[in-house]
Amino acid sequence: MSGISASLTPPADAVAAVRHPDAPAPGELLGAHYGQCFGCGEDQPHGLHLQARAGEGVSLTAEFTVQPAHQGAPGLAHGGVLATALDETLGSLNWLLRTIAVTGRLETDFVRPVPVGTVLYLEAEVTAVAGRKIYSRAAGRIGGPDGPVAIRAEALFIEVKVDHFVDNGRPQEIKAAMSDPDQLRRARAFEVNP
Numbered sequence: 001m002s003g004i005s006a007s008l009t010p011p012a013d014a015v016a017a018v019r020h021p022d023a024p025a026p027g028e029l030l031g032a033h034y035g036q037c038f039g040c041g042e043d044q045p046h047g048l049h050l051q052a053r054a055g056e057g058v059s060l061t062a063e064f065t066v067q068p069a070h071q072g073a074p075g076l077a078h079g080g081v082l083a084t085a086l087d088e089t090l091g092s093l094n095w096l097l098r099t100i101a102v103t104g105r106l107e108t109d110f111v112r113p114v115p116v117g118t119v120l121y122l123e124a125e126v127t128a129v130a131g132r133k134i135y136s137r138a139a140g141r142i143g144g145p146d147g148p149v150a151i152r153a154e155a156l157f158i159e160v161k162v163d164h165f166v167d168n169g170r171p172q173e174i175k176a177a178m179s180d181p182d183q184l185r186r187a188r189a190f191e192v193n194p
């Protein structure tokens, strides 16, 4: 059984999302936005190391392999880790819009168990935009694009200013990210249009 809450249904005045002209080309890897990100960061030993690839329009695909560190029950992925994979995949869509946004609401359906060792294949798209609100959905399949659906999500991201991170993040990480000599990495840590 599944059903989304009213706050995830775009209002009547919502419009279609517009892909930013500088968005990565379809097929291009997006790369990690921040090395310490639990979803995609290469410097997080137990993170998901999720890799997202731009799709057509405002859509993308992503993959991650469920590791022993991601278990809930013996041999099975933890539901919270799967929700993280969905959150990360959906959050990556905002890079195609070049909009800085954070997850306001994430509703997840867990359809079937996901064993350790599974390559989870995710697809996500922005369905509508209404002012600062970005509506999106994603699904994760076992093994590949034609595999059985294991997880699904609908989400609402809210556009924020970069101050959201600067004002709320722990100062030592903010300072380190802002003093990164690599301009692109510095911008992407906060998902700012470089």
Ligand SMILES: CCCCCCCC(=O)SCCNC(=O)CCNC(=O)[C@H](O)C(C)(C)COP(=O)(O)OP(=O)(O)OC[C@H]1O[C@@H](n2cnc3c(N)ncnc32)[C@H](O)[C@@H]1OP(=O)(O)O
Residues within 6 Å of the ligand: 007, 033, 039, 087, 088, 089, 090, 091, 092, 093, 095, 101, 102, 103, 104, 105, 131, 132, 133, 156, 158, 160, 191
């Ligand atoms: C590549 C990058 C990948 C990153 C993937 C990971 C993404 C993340 O996990 S981000 C981290 C998790 N999220 C957070 O920490 C966010 C914490 N929450 C907040 O900071 C705030 O609540 C925030 C910014 C979302 C909204 O606050 P604020 O800016 O004051 O907006 P506010 O005026 O309350 O709401 C704006 C609109 O959104 C709606 N809204 C806000 N929150 C929600 C919600 N939870 N559910 C439904 N609607 C909501 C409001 O109803 C309002 O709608 P309307 O304009 O129609 O009245």
